[in-house]
Amino acid sequence: MIEAALRHRFAGFTLDVAFTAPTPGVTVLFGPSGAGKSTVVAALAGLLRPESGRIAVDGAVLLDGDAGAFVPPERRRVGLVFQDARLFPHLSVESNLRYGLRRAPAGPIGFADVVDLLGIAHLLPRRPHTLSGGERQRVAIGRALLSQPRLLLMDEPLASLDTARKAEILPYLLRLKTALALPIVYVTHAPDEVFAIADTLVLLEAGRVLAAGPLVELTARGDLPLAARDDAGAVLAAELAEHHPARRLSLLRAGAMRLWVPLVDAPVGTKLRLRIPAREIILATMAPEAISLHNIVPGQVRTVTENAARHAALVEVDAGGAVLLARITPDAVARLALRPGAPVLALIKSMAVDVLPH
């Protein structure tokens, strides 16, 4: 478990943040610029010593303000991937990779494994200035991994890359997540990265934690700033249940909910994550007939939150353990008399479901 409680005053800005996150897994710090995300990362790495607070990773205390304990960065064994890679320009890629490895105690993460995992074997003799942005970032990730960290921090590692380079690196991050049982704290302000990689989400705003918890819970909540975004929508953990090649459909199971989606290219039993955009969900109190729709999911209204600015209402629907978020008009809420506890049917187009790797 990662435990972090930090308090630090800057001129005109106070950081007062506390959260816990399970390990291993990816904890994403998400929020607008200036929310304090990078400050939290600097404190976790030890590059900033907050006025007070406590940081512990899997029982190892890195900072304890009350006891006056502060482990300096060079002895923390917390790896950090900077937004701008920060490879040593006077060293080859291989020497960069080995820089942390040489200084770390023997650990489980091997040189060959990392080079293979990140696909950087062909870059080893090169100098950093001859690499592309995406290659540099992969080397930086490898360098941090090889320092055998107990915690890996990534401060907007994809922010300086264009969309194509991002798409190039994201699969490596996902591989990393599954291949190494390493706790990762990942900073971003890009929602697509959150949906793809987060297990735990910490929402920051103006130096405070708005909410922290599992991604599936926070994305399903109608009262958070996430829900006010155009791309709002619950993320669900699902498993591939059946393939129907003849119908070109796959059946997914998320809790008690079953969803038909276009054929997924993965074996039955594969764990996946689904994202169902809130604006794509239709709510009904009676099942329609003769409709192209495959998915009519029975559930129960959990909450209804008005969003005055958008003239919209956000409805959380509990569909047997999996929670959906639907954005509909306040008029529809009134017509269907939706209120907490009311039974409801969620109509979900197969084509509207985003299927992501777990």
Added chain:
Amino acid sequence: MAVGLPVALAVAFLLARGRFPGRAALDALVHLPMVLPPVVVGWLLLLLFGVRGPIGALLQDWFAIRLVFTANGAALACAVMAFPLMVRAIRLSLEAVDPGLEQAARTLGAGPLDRFLTVTLPLAAPGVLVGGIVGYAACLGEFGAVITFAANIPGQTQTLPLAIYAALQTPGGEAVAARLSLVSVVLAVCGLLLAEWAGRRLRRRVGR
């Protein structure tokens, strides 16, 4: 020079990175020889390191070292005069090293000395080299401070400009002066070429 460069490196590092009381005073002290007339520097050295000066007397009593009017004294005077030039060159290159790289080294487990030797110094190497060459050239050309502190003793405390000057004062000494001037030109050009060549190699190594 050999003694001066590491000291200059240390002082440059202090001035570039250190935050301590008296930093401005140290800065001023280091730069003093550059703005004072060299004769004044020589005279101040004479006061401090003279046989009856506070430091000179100690050196004389404890180690039986006499600096005034000796070759070592000439070296000291040169070093003091060249010091600010070396410090400036090195400090600029230290300040140009991205502190972010040192932070990265820190998170990778490198302690302060380790970081300095494996990241800061290699990246500042071109500047340190330039500092050395500039210091060397300044030493070759030093005149005022040396003649005041160490006098003009042929074969002992005579620098090139002193020898040239002495030759010019002697009737028929033009030929000697011309030869010595040629030596000085050759030395200077060699120094510059060496600096250029080594600087380019170092810069290529750090990928700029």
